[in-house]
Amino acid sequence: MTDSGRQLAGIIGLYDDPDSLIAAAEKVRDAGYEKWDCHTPYPVHGLDAAMGLKPSPLAFLCLGAGGVGAGAAMLMQWWMSAVDYPVRIGGKPFFSWPAFVPIAFELFVLFASLATMGGMLVLCKLGTWASPLHDSGVMAEVTTTRHGVVLNADDPKFDEESARALLEEAGCDDIRLLYENVEEEA
Amino acid sequence: MSESTTVAVEAPAAGKGGKLKAIGLALLALGAILCAVAYLDEDSRKRFGYAYMLGFVFAWSIVVGSLFFIALQHVTRSVWSVVLRRTAEMLASPLAMFLLVALFLPLLALALLNPDYTIFKWMIEGGMGNDHLQHEKAPYLNQSFFLIRTVFYFAIWMFFAWFFVRGSLKQDSGSGDVKPTLRMRAASGPFLILFGFTVTFAAFDWMMSLEPSWFSTIYGVYAFSGITLAGLAAITIAVVGLRAKGLIAPELVRPDHLYSLGGLLFAFTCFWGYISFSQFMLIWYANIPEETIYYVHRTENGWLAITWAVAILRFILPFFLLLGRGAKMDGKRLVQVSVLILVGQVVDLYWLIMPSLAPESGPMLGWQELAPLVMFSGVILLTAGLFLGRHKTVAAGDPLFEKSKAFHL
Numbered sequence: 001m002t003d004s005g006r007q008l009a010g011i012i013g014l015y016d017d018p019d020s021l022i023a024a025a026e027k028v029r030d031a032g033y034e035k036w037d038c039h040t041p042y043p044v045h046g047l048d049a050a051m052g053l054k055p056s057p058l059a060f061l062c063l064g065a066g067g068v069g070a071g072a073a074m075l076m077q078w079w080m081s082a083v084d085y086p087v088r089i090g091g092k093p094f095f096s097w098p099a100f101v102p103i104a105f106e107l108f109v110l111f112a113s114l115a116t117m118g119g120m121l122v123l124c125k126l127g128t129w130a131s132p133l134h135d136s137g138v139m140a141e142v143t144t145t146r147h148g149v150v151l152n153a154d155d156p157k158f159d160e161e162s163a164r165a166l167l168e169e170a171g172c173d174d175i176r177l178l179y180e181n182v183e184e185e186a
Numbered sequence: 187m188s189e190s191t192t193v194a195v196e197a198p199a200a201g202k203g204g205k206l207k208a209i210g211l212a213l214l215a216l217g218a219i220l221c222a223v224a225y226l227d228e229d230s231r232k233r234f235g236y237a238y239m240l241g242f243v244f245a246w247s248i249v250v251g252s253l254f255f256i257a258l259q260h261v262t263r264s265v266w267s268v269v270l271r272r273t274a275e276m277l278a279s280p281l282a283m284f285l286l287v288a289l290f291l292p293l294l295a296l297a298l299l300n301p302d303y304t305i306f307k308w309m310i311e312g313g314m315g316n317d318h319l320q321h322e323k324a325p326y327l328n329q330s331f332f333l334i335r336t337v338f339y340f341a342i343w344m345f346f347a348w349f350f351v352r353g354s355l356k357q358d359s360g361s362g363d364v365k366p367t368l369r370m371r372a373a374s375g376p377f378l379i380l381f382g383f384t385v386t387f388a389a390f391d392w393m394m395s396l397e398p399s400w401f402s403t404i405y406g407v408y409a410f411s412g413i414t415l416a417g418l419a420a421i422t423i424a425v426v427g428l429r430a431k432g433l434i435a436p437e438l439v440r441p442d443h444l445y446s447l448g449g450l451l452f453a454f455t456c457f458w459g460y461i462s463f464s465q466f467m468l469i470w471y472a473n474i475p476e477e478t479i480y481y482v483h484r485t486e487n488g489w490l491a492i493t494w495a496v497a498i499l500r501f502i503l504p505f506f507l508l509l510g511r512g513a514k515m516d517g518k519r520l521v522q523v524s525v526l527i528l529v530g531q532v533v534d535l536y537w538l539i540m541p542s543l544a545p546e547s548g549p550m551l552g553w554q555e556l557a558p559l560v561m562f563s564g565v566i567l568l569t570a571g572l573f574l575g576r577h578k579t580v581a582a583g584d585p586l587f588e589k590s591k592a593f594h595l
Contacts, residue, residue, distance in 0.1 A: 045595075046594075098471070
């Protein structure tokens with residue numbers, strides 16, 4: 001979709017209060033859009049449900065990485081104490097698992113927290129250094145006073161007219177089009 | 187959430203808790219008769235003392251666990267818990283505490299009047315034998331100091347149960363009086379310090395001293411984690427149950443509130459696992475005979491199965507069942523896990539108390555073991571039923587009530 005040579009990236013509806021945003025998000029969700037997002041200056045309670053977001057996969061990443069950490073710790077201690085350099089301590093077996101539990105616990109926590117941190121950054125798409133939101137200056141507004149719903153142009157259901165109609169129906173009076181690389185045009 | 191509806195706080199007073207009262211009374215009577223039979227039977231009299239202690243500590247852990255919960259909410263000035271704090275007040279009612287005191291007397295009577303059958307071996311003449319460790323402990327472990335301490339513990343718990351429950355009931359008239367809340371907040375801090383000491387030493391006196399040579403400095407914390415879990419589990423079951431019966435309006439206690447209860451259950455499950463493993467690992471590692479004997483008794487002659495049952499029921503199952511976010515918001519799931527935790531508390535107490543009798547003969551389970559448990563469960567249900575019949579089921583007069591109603595995570 002082009003408009004005077006510019007690539008349409010999406011459409012944003014800006015709201016002044018979180019309740020209108022939630023109402024709009026419910027409408028967009030029910031209309032069946034998939035590639036869309038909300039931007040707010042602060043966490044808005046109930047927005048997850050209004051957007052129909054699925055639970056984040058981060059929890060499973062956290063548990064899985066923790067398990068890997070604990071397993072690695074056990075394996076490491078088994079190899080060190082029972083295989084590579086066995087030393088009899090206190091008459092106990094070389095592989096004395098109770099003694100290895102604290103380190104397994106620590107590595108569980110370490111792996112889980114690092115994976116959660118890294119996973120969070122990846123899932124937040126850190127590394128996307130440019131976006132139409134920034135280029136158009138809308139980001140400055142939705143991080144200070146306003147609440148925005150963005151419908152991406154690459155959503156299979158997207159077309160400009162119906163998206164605009166949907167946002168208007170949700171009580172929006174500030175609808176703007178977002179373009180890729182606005183700055184270059186300007 | 188908007189203040190759309192005036193929530194029906196008060197259900198019709200008639201018949202409230204009537205069924206609970208009846209069941210409680212029936213269990214109490216049945217248990218008491220069975221207890222008497224077990225005591226009169228010369229062969230099971232010795233066993234009976236231990237079983238009685240198990241039943242007593244089970245009920246005690248629910249009552250003081252709930253008392254701890256109440257004080258915790260006041261000291262942290264929690265908003266979320268105001269809608270369900272009355273349920274904890276129901277479980278920690280002064281009447282329940284009074285019945286516990288009364289039902290502790292048979293144990294004392296057994297020790298003072300019929301020392302051949304007492305569970306406190308160190309208390310009787312010559313009971314310490316020529317064990318040097320026990321003689322060293324004599325300044326602490328002796329009859330008169332034990333009695334003084336027991337009176338002191340009960341006096342503290344009794345007073346604060348009365349203080350916290352009365353303070354909350356006073357606000358029921360609906361005046362929204364802030365004064366009782368402020369007074370309870372001020373008292374909750376000092377009480378929690380006293381609570382820590384009394385619970386620790388009560389656990390030493392009532393359970394650890396059953397094997398008088400043995401000692402573990404972490405024992406009090408271990409007992410505390412179990413007590414708190416039992417209290418939280420009982421509160422959770424009662425809250426969800428009362429809500430299902432309509433005695434707490436469903437819109438009052440929402441998933442947001444349940445999540446906090448579930449979070450506490452989960453946190454204390456982890457805490458219990460941490461403490462119990464710490465105790466085991468340090469004793470196992472140091473390998474000092476007078477300490478390891480405790481675990482030798484609990485891993486041989488069939489006791490190993492009980493040890494694993496404790497670990498699975500108290501930590502492994504509740505941990506995974508409560509791990510997910512959804513599980514902590516689901517009343518049904520929380521009740522299931524809470525029942526599991528209460529069963530875990532019983533098995534844990536069995537594991538703590540019973541091997542002191544005769545570890546080499548293996549775990550025994552008969553009606554003699556269950557009779558006191560039935561009786562003490564009856565105490566909890568009966569006092570809860572009586573409380574329900576007399577008082578409002580939610581602390582609607584608390585100044586923070588409206589805020590708590592609107593609580594969101």
